[in-house]
Amino acid sequence: MSTIRFQALQTVLTRTIPEVKQPSFKISDFYGSNVFDKKKMQDYLPKETFKAVLASIESGSPISREIAEQISSAMKAWAMSKGVTHYTHWFQPLTGTTAEKHDSFFEPTSDGQAIERFAGDALVQQEPDASSFPNGGIRSTFEARGYTAWDPSSPAFIFGKTLCIPTVFVSYTGEALDYKAPLLKALSVMDKAATEVCHYFDKSIEKVNASLGIEQEYFLVDLALFNARPDLFLTGRALFGHASAKGQQLEDHYFGSIPERVLAYMQDFETEALQLGIPLKTRHNEVAPSQFECAPIYEEINLAIDHNQLLMDLMEKVAKRHNFKVLLHEKPYAGINGSGKHNNWSLITNTGKNLLAPGKTPKNNLMFLTFFVNTIKAVYEHADLLRASIASVSNDHRLGANEAPPAIISIFLGEQLNDVLDEIETSRISKKAKEDSAMWHSIPKIPQILLDNTDRNRTSPFAFTGNKFELRAVGSSANSSSPMTVLNMIVADQLIKFKAEVDKLIKKGDKKDVAILTILKKYIKESKNIRFEGNGYSDEWAAEAEKRGLQNIKTTPKALDALVSEKTEKIFEETGVFTKREAHARHEILLEAYYKKLQIEARVIGELVTNVILPAAVKYQTELINNVKGLKDLGLAKDTYASQLEIIERLSKHINFIKSNVEQMVEERKKANVLEDSRDKAIAYDEKVKSYFEPIRYHVDKLELLVDDTLWPLPKFRELLFIK
Numbered sequence: 189m190s191t192i193r194f195q196a197l198q199t200v201l202t203r204t205i206p207e208v209k210q211p212s213f214k215i216s217d218f219y220g221s222n223v224f225d226k227k228k229m230q231d232y233l234p235k236e237t238f239k240a241v242l243a244s245i246e247s248g249s250p251i252s253r254e255i256a257e258q259i260s261s262a263m264k265a266w267a268m269s270k271g272v273t274h275y276t277h278w279f280q281p282l283t284g285t286t287a288e289k290h291d292s293f294f295e296p297t298s299d300g301q302a303i304e305r306f307a308g309d310a311l312v313q314q315e316p317d318a319s320s321f322p323n324g325g326i327r328s329t330f331e332a333r334g335y336t337a338w339d340p341s342s343p344a345f346i347f348g349k350t351l352c353i354p355t356v357f358v359s360y361t362g363e364a365l366d367y368k369a370p371l372l373k374a375l376s377v378m379d380k381a382a383t384e385v386c387h388y389f390d391k392s393i394e395k396v397n398a399s400l401g402i403e404q405e406y407f408l409v410d411l412a413l414f415n416a417r418p419d420l421f422l423t424g425r426a427l428f429g430h431a432s433a434k435g436q437q438l439e440d441h442y443f444g445s446i447p448e449r450v451l452a453y454m455q456d457f458e459t460e461a462l463q464l465g466i467p468l469k470t471r472h473n474e475v476a477p478s479q480f481e482c483a484p485i486y487e488e489i490n491l492a493i494d495h496n497q498l499l500m501d502l503m504e505k506v507a508k509r510h511n512f513k514v515l516l517h518e519k520p521y522a523g524i525n526g527s528g529k530h531n532n533w534s535l536i537t538n539t540g541k542n543l544l545a546p547g548k549t550p551k552n553n554l555m556f557l558t559f560f561v562n563t564i565k566a567v568y569e570h571a572d573l574l575r576a577s578i579a580s581v582s583n584d585h586r587l588g589a590n591e592a593p594p595a596i597i598s599i600f601l602g603e604q605l606n607d608v609l610d611e612i613e614t615s616r617i618s619k620k621a622k623e624d625s626a627m628w629h630s631i632p633k634i635p636q637i638l639l640d641n642t643d644r645n646r647t648s649p650f651a652f653t654g655n656k657f658e659l660r661a662v663g664s665s666a667n668s669s670s671p672m673t674v675l676n677m678i679v680a681d682q683l684i685k686f687k688a689e690v691d692k693l694i695k696k697g698d699k700k701d702v703a704i705l706t707i708l709k710k711y712i713k714e715s716k717n718i719r720f721e722g723n724g725y726s727d728e729w730a731a732e733a734e735k736r737g738l739q740n741i742k743t744t745p746k747a748l749d750a751l752v753s754e755k756t757e758k759i760f761e762e763t764g765v766f767t768k769r770e771a772h773a774r775h776e777i778l779l780e781a782y783y784k785k786l787q788i789e790a791r792v793i794g795e796l797v798t799n800v801i802l803p804a805a806v807k808y809q810t811e812l813i814n815n816v817k818g819l820k821d822l823g824l825a826k827d828t829y830a831s832q833l834e835i836i837e838r839l840s841k842h843i844n845f846i847k848s849n850v851e852q853m854v855e856e857r858k859k860a861n862v863l864e865d866s867r868d869k870a871i872a873y874d875e876k877v878k879s880y881f882e883p884i885r886y887h888v889d890k891l892e893l894l895v896d897d898t899l900w901p902l903p904k905f906r907e908l909l910f911i912k
């Protein structure tokens with residue numbers, strides 16, 4: 189009997205549900221209690237300092253040394269009042285997870301005593317070793333210095349017994365080595381560009397913030413079963429496993445009643461998340477068995493992403509208390525839904541206006557159309573870069589099936605808005621009109637409430653949903669900064685170009701609104717090819733997209749080319765979001781991550797097959813052989829053991845196929861490993877090594893169906909997905 193699997197199944201049956209203590213049934217009583225937010229700053233800081241800090245946060249201007257000193261003391265006093273002993277700069281290196289190095293407040297004094305201290309300098313800047321994080325060749329081991337620098341726009345928080353200060357991470361020479369630094373640059377470019385365009389309509393607008401609401405999908409699996417699957421704990425996904433007889437075909441999991449044990453887990457991590465100021469609002473069962481989703485209310489992007497990174501960490505930590513493992517991988521189980529991280533993006537002014545919500549008046553609608561059409565145009569122009577921003581080895585498995593969008597970037601608008609754009613495209617703009625009202629006739633009526641009227645298209649990578657765009661292509665394990673840096677940068681760049689074009693027409697004598705509409709009309713025409721309302725999975729769409737000149741790059745290594753293309757280099761430079769060196773470093777890091785992850789998967793496949801799966805199959809085959817021998821010894825006719833013989837032969841066929849293919853895969857790996865160039869290596873891993881995964885799996889899964897269940901060593905899909 190395969191002991192680990194059966195022990196794990198036994199363990200699951202003995203699970204009890206831990207009691208979840210909530211500080212109060214009213215969330216408002218404890219929301220943000222572990223965040224050094226404005227209210228706490230006000231309580232702990234002198235009035236003048238508080239004002240100065242707020243002003244710096246608003247304007248993004250640097251905070252002086254004296255003020256930093258006062259803030260650090262205030263943070264320390266607040267944190268210590270809550271039992272905190274350590275502080276850390278909390279940052280997002282290009283590993284994809286968050287990083288922290290804790291220092292205690294404790295400081296010995298010359299008289300042999302000690303005090304608790306947190307200096308302003310320690311708040312503002314720290315110096316972790318940059319060479320041990322992915323840096324794409326920017327830093328070598330002998331010149332390792334890197335800096336983390338405080339991001340005052342994201343408040344400090346307490347996690348466990350540690351005060352965490354959100355920071356950016358840059359090299360000694362100032363290059364970004366993290367996700368946050370480029371994002372902040374893109375957001376600042378967006379703020380400036382969007383505010384200037386807003387002034388065509390409303391001079392009182394002083395700031396535009398990009399906002400983001402992140403839906404987080406995930407799977408849960410019992411910890412004991414997870415630990416009995418080396419592929420899951422080493423790679424995040426099941427490399428083998430025959431589909432469960434019952435999967436998601438009855439569609440009975442989506443929005444179903446949440447299992448009690450899962451609900452306790454959700455309540456537990458939600459409580460901690462809410463204390464950390466993460467505005468979680470929604471929870472539900474997702475489509476696949478054991479798949480779930482949580483979603484917060486939208487926030488300013490930088491904060492929304494910090495919160496999502498923190499949330500993922502928190503979900504993993506809290507899962508342990510409940511003997512669960514949370515799987516954030518995009519496709520842990522082949523054949524059923526994968527997990528996305530849908531990014532709901534919009535632009536909000538400091539006056540509270542959502543620029544992607546249609547308004548009451550034609551003037552408001554022109555403002556809406558301006559941002560709407562410019563977004564479409566930006567995505568049309570830089571679809572390849574957006575595709576690159578969501579590319580990863582794990583997302584490659586998810587894209588193109590089970591309600592995840594395909595690799596072709598297109599935009600879904602819904603019938604009504606499509607009609608509106610078509611109407612504008614064919615309308616004649618009356619330039620001579622003395623009255624504005626004549627021009628307004630060129631703008632079709634847009635119903636103010638689109639929310640309930642826009643249809644949903646789950647196969648679209650970028651869908652308009654009434655008052656925001658939903659970037660559905662982002663994978664569940666991703667840091668949203670990559671796509672959000674790109675999206676905000678390309679839209680900002682587009683808005684800058686738009687303004688230049690409109691101003692030119694105005695200079696020539698066009699009325700402002702006529703000029704705006706004229707350029708919008710031109711953009712609608714130019715970007716038409718990116719709009720698609722149909723089924724993104726159909727072969728017709730792939731053919732049609734090709735005709736339209738849209739790219740369809742299915743795997744990461746080639747999708748990443750867009751990061752270093754000439755066109756991208758230009759926009760990076762013009763917006764100042766990435767230097768050429770930074771972009772190349774990132775390209776290198778992403779390629780490395782790609783082939784290294786495939787290398788790990790290939791090795792796990794080799795080990796599991798050789799040491800776990802084939803021995804089980806051989807054991808079963810030996811049992812059958814003994815059975816046949818016994819029947820023969822009894823002198824029975826051949827037809828009494830014909831079925832056994834047939835199974836013995838089938839086992840041999842699968843065993844031979846698997847063994848020889850694993851050997852060939854290892855040979856391909858060896859060839860790939862000696863390639864010097866990262867792109868060549870990544871492509872070799874993708875096209876040569878990975879091509880063995882599916883055939884090997886097919887035969888392993890066939891063995892799973894043949895071998896005696898009590899001998900099968902790995903927990904089966906039905907157990908991973910249904911036993912809790």
Ligand SMILES: NC(=O)CC[C@H](N)C(=O)O
Pocket residue numbers: 405475525526527528529586590591592593646660
């Ligand atoms: N219902 C849904 O929206 C499913 C989305 C799907 N899980 C994805 O991969 O994006």
